[in-house]
Amino acid sequence: MTRSAPTILVTGATGTVGREVAQRIPARYRVRLLTRRPEAVGRTADHIEVVAGEYADPESLDRALHGVDRALLVTADVGGDHDTRFLHAARSAGVRHIVKLSGASVSDPGADDLITRWQRDCERQLCASGMAWTLLRPRSFMSNTLAWAPTISSEGRVRALYGDSVNACVDPRDIADVAVRALTEVGHEGEAHVLTGPNPISAVQQTKLLAELLGQQLTFEELAEDEVRAQYRRRHPGPLADALLRSAERQRAGAKSRVENTVLRVTGHPPRSYAQWAADHLTAFVQAA
Template sequence: MTVLVTGAKGNVGRHVVKELLSGGHRVRALTRDPAGAGAVLPDGVEVATGDLAVPDSLAPALEGVTALHLITFDGGDGAPLRTGPRIARLAAKAGVRRVTVLWGGEPGPVEEAVAAEGLPWTVLQPQEFMSNALAWTGSIRTEGVVREPFGATRSAMIHEADIGAVAARTLTEDGHVGEKYMLTGPEVMDMPQKLAVLGEVLGRDIRFVELTEQQARERMRREGASQEAIDHVIGWYAAPPGEAYTVTPTVERILGRPPRTFAQWARENAEAFR
């Protein structure tokens, strides 16, 4: 089996690649920047050049591929991909027999296109990534402060490695076609609770400064986020769906072990905050 992993250098994609390799599968990693792939991807991965926003560039990468891990957002600005129909047609033409679709927070055109093309799909619907906390590394290192809006918002954050492990299983095992898997971590936490865990791991106090919605929007705009991405992110945190703060048993059912906790994630990534 040859599996093409899109977003292979991303927070989730790297773990999909690692899990597939550990299972003995041939992995082809799609990237727009093959020159920088060696510093991120492990040995044994075949690197292919392509851009989901330019779907015809995927045709060579799809040759001989039997399974596809597909992200649904543009790696450049985080906006939802609009090229789903062409990507799905290319995958079907190449003979892809299994697809995992990693949603970007809500159903979108890529999921619709994969289903319409008749590809055997599984949709992965993780809630907030634990790796989102890496956005705080600079302010924690220099000031011991985190500035974010909506401090009371609760979420059942999930470790990106658990998402990668579930993706690898659904791509290589039977019984997952047509499923939509809501993926969460094992606990529900608000911002003060997250920072308390990080502070305990780091051995220091971390202060929380709550931004207004307007301040948060202006910050994202300065950082170059598109208006669509800003509206999506702010809207999610302002009024998250019930699924975002409801722990599900899906990860344990598929992997046969409990999902990783935020404390585990914090210990693994502590050096980034020091």
Template sequence: MDRMILVTGATGTTGSEVVRQLTARGEKVRALTRDPQRARMPAGVEVAGGDYADPDSLAAAMTGVTAAYLVCPPGPGAAHDTALVAAARAAGVRRLVKLSAIGSDDPATGPTVAWHGAGERAVRDSGAEWTVLRPSSFATNTLAWAAAVRRGEPVPNMTADGASGVIDPRDIAEVAVRALLDAGHAGRTYTLTGPAAISVPDQVAVLAAVLGRPLTVRNLSQDETRGFLRTAYGIDESGMEDVLTGIAYVRDGRNATVTEDAPRVLGRPARTFQEWAEDHKEAFLTG
């Protein structure tokens, strides 16, 4: 039987990279997206339209699929994960890889992260081979600073000196690809981090060195943090308190976890934040 891999969230940060890496390996890929007309995919990728709230679209997307990468926005009851798992089970999908989040098993992270736990349980109970990925903070989150950096303004800091094991999403995607293709990762939960715990001021110092000019940091008040979340990330008031709980978790130093899971899977060190910054410095340069 030919292998067909479904990638959900295929236009997102990790999903697009999973698609790219799979196609580079010559794998058959089906990309699930809500708006196929706007999706820009590598040559040979089959694009499927679908929505978590439309079971028929998910059933069609899962037809003939042997493995699936599941990316779902967290939400009460893990409805999105449940819908995807139900469609996968009905279609006989043999292998599922779920993107979760670090701390999904710690209630102190707040509901936004903890909701992933229900999705993890759905995947584990699916009857398929499963792998759960719990990445730490994405290096790409710092792109939210780009406008301020280009204008020469201080970088907004919501987490004071709290450090996280910031990880390059390319490494998350590469772990996902290994898990999608190789049976040796079945039944494993990987906590994925970069090689060091790094705070926002530390990241800004690295970025300043990469750009070759000084950068400053400004710690945001609670009200300023709310405003930044609204404008930079589109967080509305209904989800604001949950996100603030997660920010406090980092600010209090509780997210400084560093693991060897990524290096063990990849057979090489995880990329540093400096490597990511070198590869993406154009985003922070003035025109």
């Protein structure tokens, strides 16, 4: 690594995608990880620096962005101002290129829930920032099914809403592979990459695959809408709970079934299947008890 090597900032460095991105950026780049919990990062390679900070702390953003050429932006404050704060600090610091993790629903004209509107607004802010940009628009993460692990290990059961509706969900490792390409190659500026797995799959089909891999019988239990609404509202503010339900309804309507070839086109390898993802993470379902 030379002194002139570009510096890449990865936000959300302990999250599902950010952690994978940090592991994949070649050692010829300087990598800086921004996180509220540096202790959660663990051991890092020599070319990786970990800095403490958060979007609500302008001074920590300024420190993290000093000397940065490119950045991966991951935010989760639905309806909040984290994107606004970060983009202001990045522009002031002279960052040239932002790769933004968004969502595939922004391009669905029938999607108008709170989360999708927020994602669209965040994208608009980035595109109007004056910095080069790349948008990553993944479908649901395959890793979301880790939420089933406790009931799989304790009851041999999966509970979910709309069990037969399909989603072209994507392996977070494929999202990370595309993100690294966008951060380290030319030609991704001004692009919106929609990221999917190789085929649409339902919760019932995922349950069957997990049963085969685990070598045990699993039962799928369809949850009622009212039951799921109550669960969501115990965990989230009402508007966010309603947005999650509307998103599930769009999936039931078939809006999340389209498969794209973006992962293959950008990385040169086909997207990983749910069976591949599950096989690689099987111990998480066994150890949840």
